[in-house]
Amino acid sequence: MTEEGAGRARTIRNQARDVYGTLVQVGELHGDLHVHVTPDPTGVVVPLVGLDQATPEFFVGRDREVAELLAVLAPDKAAPEALIVCAGMGGIGKTALARHACDTAVQRGWFTGGALMVDLRGYASDGHVVAAARVFGPLLRGLGVAQEKIPGDPGEQAAVYHQILDTLAREGKPVLLVLDNVSAGAQVRDLLPRQKVHRAVLTTRETLALPGARPFELDVFPVPEALDMLGRALLRADSEDPRVGRDPEAAHHLVDLCGRLPLALEITAALLAEDPDLSFADLADELDRAASKATVLRHGDRAVAAAFDLSWRRLQSRAPTAARLLGLLSLPAGIGLSTDAAAALAGVEPATARPDLRRLRHVHLLSLTDGHWRMHDLVNAYVRERFDTGQLAGPGESADETGLAALRRLLEFYARTAADADTSLTEDGPVGRFRDREGAVAWFERERLSLIGAIEFGGTLSRPRLRYDLADALCPFLARRHYVSDRIAVARHRVDAAARLSTDRRVLAHRHLGWALKAAGRFDEAVAAHRKAVEVSDPGQTGDDALNELGLALRNALRYEEAIEVFRRLVDRGRATGRRRTVAMARSNLASVLSATARHEEALTERQAAVGLWRELDDKAELGAQLNGLGMALLALGRPEGVGLLREAVETSAEAGDRNAESTAQENYCMVLAHTGQPRLAIAEARRSLARFRAVGEPHWISEAHLVLGQTLTWTGKLAAAFRAYQQAIDTSRAAGDRFAEGEYLIVLSDALSSAGRRSEAQAARAKAVEIFRELGDPFRGGLAEGPPHTPSPAESPPTLHSVHGGPGCCLLGLLAVGTGGGYFTVREVGWWWLLAGLSALLLLAPAATSALRALQEGPRAWLQQAMTNPIPPEVAQSPARYPAFTSDGAHARAGGMSCLPVLLATALSWYLGERWRGPEAGAATALAAFTVLTTVRLRLFAHRARTTRRPPRP
Secondary structure, three states: OOEEEEEEEEEEOOOOOOOOOOOOOOOOOOOOOOOOOOOOOOOEEEEEOOOOOOOOOOOOOHHHHHHHHHHHHOOOOOOOOOOEEEEEOOOOOHHHHHHHHHHHHHOOOOOOOEEEEEOOOOOOOOOOOOOHHHOHHHEEEOOOHHHHHOOOOOOHHHHHHHHHHHHHHHHOEEEEEEEEOOOOOOHOOEEEEEOOOOOEEEOOOOOOOOOOEEHHHHHOHHHHHHHHHHHHHHHHHHOOOOOOOOOOHHHHHHHHHHHOOHHHHHHHHHHHHOOOOHHHHHHHHHHHHHOOOHHEEEOOOHHHHHHHHHHHHHHHHHHHHHHHHHHOOOOOOOOOOOHHHHHHHOOOOOHHHHHHHHHHHOOOEEEEEEEEEOOHHHHHHHHHHHHHHOOOOOOOHHHHHHHHHHHHHEEEEEHHHHHHHHHHHHHOOOEEEEEHHHHHHHHHHHHHHHHHHHHHHHHHOOOHHHHHHHHHHHHHHHHHHHHHHHHHHHHHHHHHHOOOOHHHHHHHHHHHHHHHHHHOHHHHHHHHHHHHHHOOOOOOHHHHHHHHHHHHHHHHHHOOOHHHHHHHHHHHHHHOOOOOOHHHHHHHHHHHHHHHOHHHHHHHHHHHHHHHHHHHHHHHHHHHHHHHHHHHHHOOOOOHHHHHHHHHHHHHHHOOOOHHHHHHHHHHHHHHOOOOHHHHHHHHHHHHHHHHHHHOOOOHHHHHHHHHHOOOHHHHOHHHHHHHHHHHHHHHHHHHHOOHHHHHHHHHHHHHHHHOOOOHHHHHHHHHHHHHHOOOHHHHHHHHOOOOOOOHHHHOEEOOOOOOOHHHHHHHHHHHHHHHHHHOOOOOOOOOOHHHHHHHHHHHHHHHHHHHHHHHHHHHHHHHHHOOOOOOOOHOOOOHHHOOOOOOOOOOOOOOOOHHHHHHOOOOOOOHHHEEEEEEHHHHHHHHHHHHHEEEEEHHHHHHEEOOOOOOOOO
């Protein structure tokens, strides 16, 4: 110590150089000084002797991990990785895995130079870790060096240690070194072998940056291995324990509560073994009710909380800001957060939060999966307990205030970002942080589960408006993607949040719940939700909309008379208040219900009135949809002007930009063209529709256009091209991530393949559809799709529609012309007897021809009426799983039946053969008979069902 200056103004400068050991600095010392220093611990080295000689230890599962470790440990001089770093959270089973794999390697005779394991106490509760200098001596003794040959200086010990390893490497005697509980790279860097023939395995809770190391991240058990470990641990204590296998559901629940953490499972098994009367369900119930599961999971000197204590104290002392962030992340339990969301929760910028998040990941208290930071359930419970006790609160803060403020920031962030994403789905150009629609969809997809979790915990924050707004922004995305279960859950939360908001929001919340329940096939519950919306609504337009939705819900539930009553009441209400839009809407929906009850004339009247009102209101979107319905209603009554209305419906809907109405009308228009003997025009229209939707660039409607093209090709008998179109619809939906549409199209393809006799391919397509609907949480459609591919019965199949220019008209005209010419020739060349014979044959076949013509006239109208009277709810019936599947049979070529050319060729051939056989008179008679028979057959083929794979016409 030196002193500078003089008098009262002086500076004391302390200097210490080349000081080793304990240093004490004091100002003034009076009396004696006694310093008690705990010596650094010495590493205890344990030899690994192989599984056959080692004391049996309980080890279950990890087959894949053991195989991977052994692949690296295998004696291969060219192996690039001589160092394995096995990392993971406390209690994950790192030491047990390393010991088991290394014992196996020793048993196989891979390490003739020796195999040693040393615990470096990197996470000791007293803070005293084992330094490398305290390990060289024990390692040398473990390698067989006599005590008298081991130097006393640690530096000299290190030199001898590496000389021994080098000698063993030259002799071809590899050494295996297991360094357990390493907390820092500096702790082991001098201990690592420098020769590739040797191997070293480290276990740590950190992410260590060591050159040439192969990182090996250890995760929790898969469910089957966790269940196996629990059962085998109990049977180890009592080989006849009756609880094993008795209650699989409770065992699954218990494993989930343990988070599939090996340490937690071992302690759980010990608690159960200690109390034979304790059932799986009782212990699971105790853990469910516990304030902290980590505290309950304790047995003897083993405890989950104790394992976490070591990491927690180390984190608090070395990175307090990261510890505080971890505490905040424990508040929204079970929710994975992106970096931006975690920063919003902490009230900092993402750039500030990112280093702390990385630090938490490096110490294995957080994991990063699919761009989301997640915490193990038991770690979450442990940290939340520390947060709630105020260990992380700042000066003057309470844990409750800090936590509520953080959760509100997170909810505000989600509500604001979700609103921008929802807007971006319907508007072109950048909105907020989203540059385009694809970016918004991707964000919703990534954050879906986190957003739902935020809506759930939002109920505790006294922020109903924020919670409602977040649900409002998320609902449209869930509807587009058909996440049925999630949609219902969010809609219920929305109803709860709306209870303290305006009337309009309460009505809309109940309506959204009704729509979500309808999508799940829960029609009666949907009716109840819409009734509630009517009850809370006012008598204005909002009330009209709610009453209209109630009528639609009743129609979907097949409660037609109640639906008719509601729509008539709505018509009267609209007339009384002068709201023409209400009247038009009610009459449109009333027409659809009347059609479903086979009251076609009444339905036509309502359709015509509705179309007139929508024309007056100049609402092209609604007009296009109603023109489609009116066209189908007219066709169902046998009035051909319906075809023109379908064409107008397509054009009007396209002009209005209503893709759904345009696709529906286009589908029906192509169907009518294909079945009125105009197959080329039908295919051309379908291709034009596909080109229009491609120009729009929306994948969903492109795939719908491919589907319509596939159906049109099927109706016209071009099955190979139809299958390609169906596959393109499936591929387009899959590429766009539209899983629901992909599932629907797979069912259409399945039915088409089945009817074409390709059963195995049909079953594979259907199985894939079932899998998709289950993944979407849609048990309703999943159950419908589980049935076998549908092959139609004759009653389900629509007859072909024909007009004069494409079907039997041509045959009749040909029959008249050829018959007249043949009759004249027969009378002139042969005489009246042969003519009378031919006419007799024609009269015998006349009933068949008459029946065919009658079927051609009456069949289409009857089938269309049946389709319009489909008892399946229209919205639900858009799922092909609910539809009779129709597919072209082999006899139905080119719009149904044998073309005129084969008939004429066969007639000419008959004439030629008859003339060569018996002369001109025989030729004429043979030709007349052949023509009559073939024409009648063709008429029958025209009348045969046009079995097509399609959804029925949508009114």
